[in-house]
Amino acid sequence: MGILDFLTGEFIDVIHWVDDTRDTMVWRFEREGHAIKYGAKLTVREGQAAVFVHEGQLADVFTPGLYMLETNNMPILTTLQNWDHGFKSPFKSEVYFVSTTRFSNLKWGTKNPIMLRDPEFGPTRIRAFGTYTIKVTDPAQFMREIVGTDGEFTMDEISYQIRNIIVQEFSRVIASSGIPVLDMAANTADLGKLVAAEISGTLAQYGLTMPELYIENISLPPAVEEALDKRTSMGLAGDLGKFTQYSAAEAMTAAARNPAGGGGMGAGLGMGMGMAMAGQMAGQMARPGPWGAPTAAQAQQPQAPAAAAPPPPPPPPVEKVWHLAENGETRGPYSRAALGRMVADGSLSRETFVWTPGQDGWLKADDVAELAQLFTVLPPPPPAG
Numbered sequence: 001m002g003i004l005d006f007l008t009g010e011f012i013d014v015i016h017w018v019d020d021t022r023d024t025m026v027w028r029f030e031r032e033g034h035a036i037k038y039g040a041k042l043t044v045r046e047g048q049a050a051v052f053v054h055e056g057q058l059a060d061v062f063t064p065g066l067y068m069l070e071t072n073n074m075p076i077l078t079t080l081q082n083w084d085h086g087f088k089s090p091f092k093s094e095v096y097f098v099s100t101t102r103f104s105n106l107k108w109g110t111k112n113p114i115m116l117r118d119p120e121f122g123p124t125r126i127r128a129f130g131t132y133t134i135k136v137t138d139p140a141q142f143m144r145e146i147v148g149t150d151g152e153f154t155m156d157e158i159s160y161q162i163r164n165i166i167v168q169e170f171s172r173v174i175a176s177s178g179i180p181v182l183d184m185a186a187n188t189a190d191l192g193k194l195v196a197a198e199i200s201g202t203l204a205q206y207g208l209t210m211p212e213l214y215i216e217n218i219s220l221p222p223a224v225e226e227a228l229d230k231r232t233s234m235g236l237a238g239d240l241g242k243f244t245q246y247s248a249a250e251a252m253t254a255a256a257r258n259p260a261g262g263g264g265m266g267a268g269l270g271m272g273m274g275m276a277m278a279g280q281m282a283g284q285m286a287r288p289g290p291w292g293a294p295t296a297a298q299a300q301q302p303q304a305p306a307a308a309a310p311p312p313p314p315p316p317p318v319e320k321v322w323h324l325a326e327n328g329e330t331r332g333p334y335s336r337a338a339l340g341r342m343v344a345d346g347s348l349s350r351e352t353f354v355w356t357p358g359q360d361g362w363l364k365a366d367d368v369a370e371l372a373q374l375f376t377v378l379p380p381p382p383p384a385g
Helices: 003-009 075-081 139-147 156-177 181-204 222-237 240-257 263-285 296-300 336-345 369-376
Strands: 011-015 024-029 035-044 048-054 057-062 065-068 094-099 103-109 114-118 122-136 152-154 208-219 322-326 329-334 353-355
Touching: 024 139, 035 048, 035 094, 048 075, 048 139, 057 075, 057 139, 094 139, 103 156, 114 156, 122 156, 122 181, 152 156, 156 181, 156 208, 181 208, 329 336, 336 369
Parallel strands: 011 035
Antiparallel strands: 024 094, 024 152, 035 065, 048 057, 048 094, 103 122, 114 122, 122 208, 322 329, 322 353
């Protein structure tokens, strides 16, 4: 190898970068001490920018394209080195490739609950989380403010700082928006745009922009959600009395669906009904006889002070209703009495499939003990004419 070939091998004549990591924001071209040949080819692909740093000073920035590194397309570097137009010697500069594509599906969330004053619930706390997209818009500013001399800068190195900025601006915007908590779910898109606009000023100082910010969920503390669920249930029930009946019916339905585990509940309901019946019988025994005379039971019992009125009896058990399946269609619901009439007129047979809440799938009417009796209790034959 001649001395000319050796010297030629010491010079770099092709500079480019192919990224396959999907999270690298800045990558330094490793020249390993070699000088860059005058007239070397620089390839900057779409979604990239090349930044030259010479002797610690930020120099020229190249956008996508193919370049011949000469004095006419390196004005800043030429000025820094006082090169004349006849300069054709190799030079030593650091070349940083900056990815200008969007880094998407990045996560953010509130580490601690955000305090705000809701017009309906008063002081309350909320949590939120979502995703965002980040992009480098000013490679030189980004290099100057964030990267420095880092040879391989990834998104993970700045994501924590950006999340803090998002949470700070989100807390301020959400607290001053005046939007009720119950209406926030309908305004997440507008809130996301508003937060992204507020963040853009801070990110511009880093050479970054946030094209998209999404709020996926805004949640209340578990205790507030539980109280809200109860309030919703009461609103659906109408008033307290109907709500009580509704709760009792739900409890009885749950007990019917789980005979093994609901024995205690069924026993409690039976005991309550028994106590109510006992109270009614006691009231009947306490009624005076004809013309106001005490009954025999009253005469034998010592007079006791008047007791408070017995509590109202629990609501009557919910009657089962049945659905029928014929020819791929369902009908109903029907009460047991209605099914009895259908047996009598022949519109319900033993082979008809039936279903009721709590039953495991469709069954033939003849396989359900409660309905099989309808087919055995038939009227006697008509008298002979």
